[in-house]
Amino acid sequence: MSFKDSVSGLADRLAKAKSQADISEEATKQAVILPFLKELGFDVFDTTEVIPEYTADVGIRRGEKVDYAVAINGKIEFIVEAKPLNANLGSVQYNQLYRYFGVTEVRIAILTNGADYWFFTDIDAPNKMDERPFFKFSLEAYDDGDLRELEKFSKSAFNIDLVQETAAGLKYSRLAGAYITEQIQxxxxxxxxxxxxxxxxxxxxxxxxxxxxxxxxxxxxxxxxxxxxxxxxxxxxxxDGDEQDEQDELASAALVPAKGGVQTTDEEWQAFFIIQAIAAEVTSPSNITIRDAKAYCAVLFGDNNRKPICRLFLEGKTKSISFFDAEKNEERVHVGGPGDLYQHQARIKNVVAHYSDAMGGN
Incomplete structure (x- = not known):
């Protein structure tokens, strides 16, 4: 089984786990987190390789535990702090990771709720865990690029120097992207x-x-x-460059004017064009339409309100986008601007592919 297939199997396990109400932290570990480590090539039944409740004395704090320490050839390479499946990683406390990072030789720390995996290192200052993760992986929305980055943390491929070099590249790319997005706006x-x-x-x-x-x-x-x-x-x-006019017409055919005097902003148009380009990998661009309203700007499949792709909330200082899955479940994600849509390509392509298949693949 390929690594991609293995991760796909984990995503199926996650979906089953989420169907349970109020799943606890321990249940999250058993259902998803340990299988995740297993697919990275670690023996979760060998307590010298995946060490549960790892203890390291931190200053005056004695006997505190981090959920897992993961060792390769006897050396602990990363530590893992687990949260319940329904936890929002953006709002949870993970002070233990900071403390452990500073007093051990470990250079990688992972915060996870079973669905999302946030990877931290010490790019900003040696032996001090960065405040922001350099890599985020979601079992609910990933692409081939994400899989390539994740595979670097597998037991057979792990190389701390390569990981930290990659981490620096990812961080600087993210910061550059944030700056460029700000300048676009x-x-x-x-x-x-x-x-x-x-x-x-x-x-x-x-x-x-x-x-x-x-x-x-x-x-x-x-x-x-x-x-x-x-x-x-x-x-x-x-x-064929001679077909450019035809392409322009195709893209323009998907633009549904706003009604009731609502003005579609430049950012909303930028977001729409990005979504249309992403979706073009699985359907005709003419199937992707925009419909603006006072509360939000909707991007739809086939100009059908019953087939939402996402809703854009890009006006004001706090910006967010609601993504829909095939069952029309909605998840709202905070963004810095339209450029962040590229981080959610898998979500967009998955729901568009579902709608496209339902109408015969057009």
Whole structure:
């Protein structure tokens, strides 16, 4: 069985576990977390390899335990703190991981609720666990790239130097993405000056910078649309540049105007184009439509309210997106901006593929 198939089996186990009401932390460990470690190649029945209730004295705190320590060739390589399946990792306390990380030689810490696995290391300061995970893996929404990163933590492939090098790359990519997303939404003066120096020959005064900002935003929009068009062309198997007008018409056919005076924002359009490009891998882009309302902006399959893909809540400082699965279960996720949609490609493709299959694969 391939690693991909093994992880798919874990996702099935997770779905069964979630069908139980109020599953406890211990039940979560047995149902999902230990099988997860097993699929990474560890012998969960060997207490010298997967050590439960691992104890390390921390300062004046004595006898505190972390849920699991995982060893390779007798050396503990990472520690695991488990939470119940219904726990939101973004709001739970995991102080034990911080304390253990600082007093042991371990360089990788994992926080999990069985469904989501957050991986931490010490990029910011040696022997001090970073506040933010460098890698997040979800059994409910992953793609081939996520699987490749996860496999680096398997017993046979684990290499701490490679993992930390990858961790630094992932962190810097995330930070760069966050900065670029911020500039797409609202370019600051320094960014406008940086770009403006490449084409503006005059003095970049405050008045000029302010005047250039709409042009910079428009340039971002054009770049995004071009990238979307390129992905559509690849997905549709069209390498002929003469067909570009046809592609534009295909994409435009999916745009349903907002009603009742509701204005669809630039961010909502950007998010729609990204979703349309992702979905193009499994269906015709014309099946993906946008319908704006006062409370949220909906992205639908076939312009059908009964076939929601997601709802966009992108106005205001706190932004979020609600994703739907094949059973129309809704999960709302906080995002920094439209660019974060690329982290949820599997969710989008799964629900679109379900709708597409139901209508005969069109």
């Amino acid at each position: 609202s370019p600051d003066d320094e960014f406008v000056k940086l770009v403006g120096r490449s084409f503006y020959e005059g003095n970049l005064t405050a008045k000029v910078v302010e005047a250039l900002k709409p042009n910079i935003r428009r340039a971002f929009d054009d770049i995004i649309r071009q990238r979307v068009r390129q992905r559509l062309e690849v997905a549709l198997g069209d390498d």
